[in-house]
Amino acid sequence: MAKKKVASRAAAQPAVKKKWSGHKTAAKSSARKTIKSKARGVAAAKSKPARKARPKQRIAISHHREEDFRADGLRTYAKYRDLGIADATHGLARAHVIRLQGPCNPAEVSKLHYHDVEFQMVYVLKGWVKTYMEGQGETLMKEGSAWTQPPRIKHLIMDYSDDVELLEVILPAEFKTVELAS
Numbered sequence: 001m002a003k004k005k006v007a008s009r010a011a012a013q014p015a016v017k018k019k020w021s022g023h024k025t026a027a028k029s030s031a032r033k034t035i036k037s038k039a040r041g042v043a044a045a046k047s048k049p050a051r052k053a054r055p056k057q058r059i060a061i062s063h064h065r066e067e068d069f070r071a072d073g074l075r076t077y078a079k080y081r082d083l084g085i086a087d088a089t090h091g092l093a094r095a096h097v098i099r100l101q102g103p104c105n106p107a108e109v110s111k112l113h114y115h116d117v118e119f120q121m122v123y124v125l126k127g128w129v130k131t132y133m134e135g136q137g138e139t140l141m142k143e144g145s146a147w148t149q150p151p152r153i154k155h156l157i158m159d160y161s162d163d164v165e166l167l168e169v170i171l172p173a174e175f176k177t178v179e180l181a182s
Helices: 002-019 026-047
Strands: 078-082 094-100 113-115 119-126 128-133 137-142 146-148 155-160 165-171 177-179
Antiparallel strands (some): 094 165
């Protein structure tokens, strides 16, 4: 079997030489690549700070229960159902279902603000919500719509249906919200 491998390598050599015929020599090219790779590895190792090991994440399972919706979150006009992600990830992320309580009162709801987060994504599970995001303007999000909000983007909720439910995922789990003067 060893002879077959040698024969197949020899048969492959002309194909490689044809493929690289535009270069001076294949040997120099791959030698350069090896040196560059080593140099990049050394430079990258020097420039990257040592990462702290994150605690091991655990599985989080959350089944729908009406009694899990609580009015103890960021917004007074909303009920939140925490999905257990913050505990399972040791604060890396948070996920919750939000029910905005209708009818919408713009005087209470439509306050320009931003969140000091690394990532935020919202998915409309039920109903609709009309939002304003800096640089995007007004957008109507309906059941099945999803959007991300870049870190510290100024935004507000303008209106929503009485039955709206949103899934929100945020990194990190704990963050500041800054309300801005209108």
